[in-house]
Amino acid sequence: MQIFNSMNRRKEEFVPVEPGKIGMYACGVTVYDLCHIGHARSLVVFDVIYRYLKYRGYDVTFVRNFTDIDDKIINRSNERGITWKALAEQYIEEFYVDMDRLGLLKPTYEPRATDHIEEIINLVRQLEEKGLAYEVDGDVYYRLQGFKGYGKLSGKNIDDLLSGARVDIDDRKESPLDFALWKRSKVGEPSWPSPWGEGRPGWHIECSAMSQKFLGDTFDIHGGGQDLIFPHHENEIAQSEGASGKPLANYWVHNGFVNIDKEKMSKSLGNFLTIRELLEDCHPEVLRFFVVANHYRSPIDFSQENVAVAAAGLERLYQSLDRLLEKAAGSAGGSSSLDDRIEAWRQDFIAAMDDDFNSAAAVAVLFEVSKEMNRQLDEGETGIDPQAAAQVAEFMREIGEPLGLLQETPRDFLQRTTGKADNQLEAAEIESLIAARAAARKERDWAEADRVRDILDENGIILKDSAEGTKWQRKR
């Protein structure tokens, strides 16, 4: 398996620290607001990686944290007149609502910063002992001068950063680049006792403390959005490696951004889309399909049109699956005449995903299966038999699983309500109209049959006639 390592900007052969086991840490969210589709992409990307590593038989320990204390949380809770704790709890709950709808697997651990104050303090003390941290009036800063290798992940060097104009001038710090490990609390702010007085953790230290606790000094994969490379991950490296003297992670994986209509998504541009808003008229698997059909490192452009294309593609796959299951008609699956064919597809899928999680190429395998199966199904009696149909359906679900696709029953997916129109026909009404049309067709009353079909069409229902009868689905 090859993984593109942000540290060297190269694909590298993946070798876990411990054979068969993988430790993976992905930076989670700061819980002060609802998650947006940028979060959704990152979350889905690492969910897919997690799922795939498990599919490949690894024993994966996946850690994704919650940042539940920081400036934004404090400010927002003050605005609302509630405690920081209440605000964090609220958005952690909202986070889980979104994650469940997106079908994300639960990580092995989901630690919160404020549950690890002791570990954080210990880590800061270690850094102090090593001369890599110093206290000023209850604040503790990281001494960058003392850590060589700063900038190795982001490709920056200290001199360039110093010459940049945007560094805060703070006379109390030895260097403008030194960042806070521990912040003295102001009056009324949440705080925890520490050797430096009442205070709270700085921005980056929690990830160092928690990854060390759950995964050890050196683990396999550290992930996050590309925007986290600097300064967050760079600072994590300084903290963790400064303390342990060992590499923090062997592979750094960063996902690309989400643009909306070719513009950067931002609150100031007003093109900010939350997961929740999106899911009002977009099936979660369509969102996943959209994410997975693109390479995780490329930027993706989010637009109505692109979502529609994703929906059309996923529907095509579900349609094939639907036909296969119909053909299988309760057949057990298991081994069949298609064993070799399926194994070849499986190897194609694995080859794609083993190549730096190339999910777009993996999706192409699903389309190949779909096309081939449709062809055979069209042949009728001389084509695929029920046993093989059941086996292929099972296989499509098998490789869909790591991608988080094709996990619904096709009928549910194809006939789901969209949430767009408020007066949608009930399934029973649709069935009775179809029956009326069938009766008219039997009488060869084409005008009446077409009239009924037009009614359904106006209500967003598409009919498909076949030898076995008429099937319907909703258009979108």
Added chain:
RNA sequence: GGCGCCAUCGCCAAGUGGUAAGGCAGAGGUCUGCAAAACCUCCAUCUCCGGUUCAAAUCCGGAUGGCGCCUCCA
């Protein structure tokens, strides 16, 4: 100003040295009462210029055009 990424068919998107995956849309055909769906066939030489090589979309140099980071950010 510093660091870095990207540019492949009308649209989306794989491919990083050996002669362009896949999806959407489009054209023609099969099927159908007519459709829809499905199937079959067709549909790009990879922004431009120069170089390396037997061979380049893939490597090097340059140009042009996008974008990101350098400040909280998935």
